[in-house]
Amino acid sequence: MDQININDIPDGATLTDESCYRALAAKDARFDGVFFTGVKTTGIYCRPVCSVKTPRASSCVFFSTAAAAEAAGFRPCLRCRPELAPYALQQNLAYAVWQRIAAGALNDGDTERLAAEVGLSSRQLRRVLLQHFGVTPVELAQTQRLLFAKKLLQETRLAMSDVAYAAGFGSIRRFNALFLTRYGMAPTSIRRAAEKSSDKGADAITLRLAYRPPFAWAEMLHYLSGRAIAGVETVIKDAQGDMSYARSVRLGEISGWLHVQHLPEKNQLELSLSTTLAPALMPLLARIRSQFDLDANPQVIAAHLADDALLQKQISKTPGLRVPGTFDVFELAIRAVLGQQVSVAGATTLSGRLVGKFGIQADTPFIGVTHHFPTPERLAAASAAEVAAIGLPIARAEAIRNLAQFAAQGGLKIKPGTSLLEVVAHLKTVRGIGEWTAQYIAMRALRFTDAFPAGDLGLQKAAIELEDGVRLTEKQLLLRAANWSPWRGYAALLLWHSLS
Template sequence: MTIIQDRNSDISHDYYRALAAKDARFDGVFFAGIRTTGIYCRPICRVKTPRQSSCVFFSSQAAAEAAGFRPCLRCRPELAPYDLQQNLAHAIWHKIAAGALNESGVEIFAKQVGLSSRQLRRVILQEFGVSPIELAQTQRLLFAKKLIQETQLSMTEIAFAAGFGSVRRFNALFETRYKMTPASIRRLALPSSPDQGITLRLAYRPPYAWDALLNYLHGRAMAGLEQVDLQRGLYRRSVQIEGKQGWIQVSHLPERQQLLLEIAPSLSKVLLPLLAKVRQQFDVEANPVAIAAHLQSDPRLAQQMMRTPGLRVPGSFDAFELAIRAILGQQVSVAGATTVSGRLVQKFGAPVTTPWSELAYHFPSPDYLARQSIDDIASIGVPRTRAATIHAFAVFSAAGGLQIPPNCSLHDLVMRLKALPGIGEWTAQYIAMRALRFSNAFPAGDLGLQKAVSVGMDSRCTEKQLLALADAWSPWRGYAALLLWQSLSVPQTEMN
């Protein structure tokens, strides 16, 4: 879908009202091209609102740029949170935005997502109005623009970090598309030394329950790998990605409606895939207003949403890491699983040097864990049957088992995971919800969820009853689960 108002004039009118109101709920949902200036903006842009007759609305940055518009230097469209939609085209787009086409051509990428190249082109063209290559080029240019304006990386470093094969190609496409040179938009950054790291920002749609998310991660942080500082509102972890090692630190800028991401200089060449992982871990793309509108009809959920507006589903930086943590959490307390997870990291994780003594290891890779004996894994203090499950899952992951095609359904994924020894419905749903970002995943066998919906009842809700109740929460059952878990920390007198 290229030009929105050509399809639906009512939507065009609604979008103009959102533009005039600077409505953050629509940030990333549409972009406004201004005919009189040739610039396209986010709906929250603080410039004087143009006349409606001067505006043309697009569903993506790529569509706006294909129509000849340049990104606004003030509101910076590259900062906009992504429009999280549950369809094949957007699932493919997320892979392209993370750099999937930077190292491979359309033919290879199409095979990776389970389509023919012809099908891939058709899916992307129908949804975004551009070809896959044009979509990838827009993402590269916008990411390069972000790095130019937020970091002191050299133009050469920026070109390669954004996925360009050469600096010449980067400069040529930038000047052709934006009618200016990369150097002309560089802003002076604060003086910094190479050891201080790279600082980037990620915008989100408000509200954002940052404290609730940090508390959730704090209780599950693996010693040696992660650190959550509740007093300062910080999350830190070691990072190993595409052969590069380093660390990240994430904090909250509520006044800007952004997350602040600090990154080790050693990770400068993998910034694009790294940001995709951070977006996933902190659920940046969620649209809390739309989710709340769907779930608020249930009084139990509505009450908790009032306490924690903007509650996110904490994701994972690495799917394998989260899956192993979920297996270790089977039939034990959260605290117990966290303790054993820390032992696994310290026994099998590779040592790393970071500015913080608390971060001293990387999580072991699937290949490495697959080479360990079941008895060695059990030595961290888990039953041998669970160690066997961890070993089997490592073998499964090392063979590409967690590389899920975009058109994979939740049911198919759960069946695929449950085929592994020791993986039941609860574990499969939890992995789908947090590690693989299926918003409708729902571990109905969880005793905490059953307890949460049973407040005021004579007996505890069964798994079957909870599943029937959760039907009304689709397609956001994962968010309902987080709300219910959060409600367990509320005194019962407040719940009544």
């Protein structure tokens, strides 16, 4: 069978039953997470990559989300495990709300609070999700909690009570009842049928996170390695040359560590965490997905950017190149300010000094990961002279304090639906943050795919005119980059990598 045109992927509305069935029959990984298939004869829904025999077209019903499939009465497949599917990366209000719910925003059941956070009334919130996904906020939250609990049951040996609470259920009784009602089996049945847990000892939880191939893992780790904050994070290289990432973690009063390595044969990352982080697993996994850009669709991005001959050459060299994110928005924002008008190595040195002076001691099994990054409140309370003592000009130290105060007051919490222009203007209200810094924060920390720091000298050097080899000015680069939208952030990474 013919496969679907890759350009059908970004907008799920363009997919038809016929094109979905072709992707299903081809086991096409490009569509993993873009749609789910409900099989009427079994009552089960699957990912497009499920290894079972392809059902007849007449038996298939297609859904854009797992929540819609479950609302229609289908149960998740125990073989392909829909909870592993990467999310569909779309920058609109409905998907932004969905991602918040997937991170546990409705675990307390407070729809009014979530609606206020995203700038809607509860009625508007309900209407947005119904129009886009066909389910209510409560139905979407229930599906996310159940699928997350199913993931923990199949991949860990956490106690049943820990699974229930980590998945956002207020009681074990409520968890058992909803699981039985929705899936027709008790949670213990899932655990008995699960593959052997890969938890690495009593002090670690191990989980898997899927992505759409290809994934330029080595390039991402090289990028992160050069910018790793000493004491907080590190890139580890083993005897075989394989690289992994480790860092300290602090979420409110919960602290611990995490370690991420690549499983290329499975198109997954393996995430190991300290057991102390069990209560915060839902928001923590959402952060990791964002940091490693797991919901990107590299085929779609490459198909668009390859129209430019300048980028096509680098795309062929580094297929699956993604935009490295950050585990913590404030951490990356401070790192961006430290990087103003200095080299990457210089900014890395300064960030390590900042952590050594203002950070909090951390207990981890990794050499070099010894601290948690300082909190906004800690840096806001420091004097400019104290901050400058790490080797900064007094104006840069003031910018650090201004940004810390801004973050402590909630300035880095961006409402879904806010445009890139609005975000950049908002960030530039902080004294000491200009266009380059704001665009860089928007690109890496706030995950705006079209953010583009055109003032970067490296980008200007990389993006030479093909005719005469002259370095572009910022204005010329912005004009050239207009055709790269809405993936200018990925174009920036391609250009930076072309320099090396």
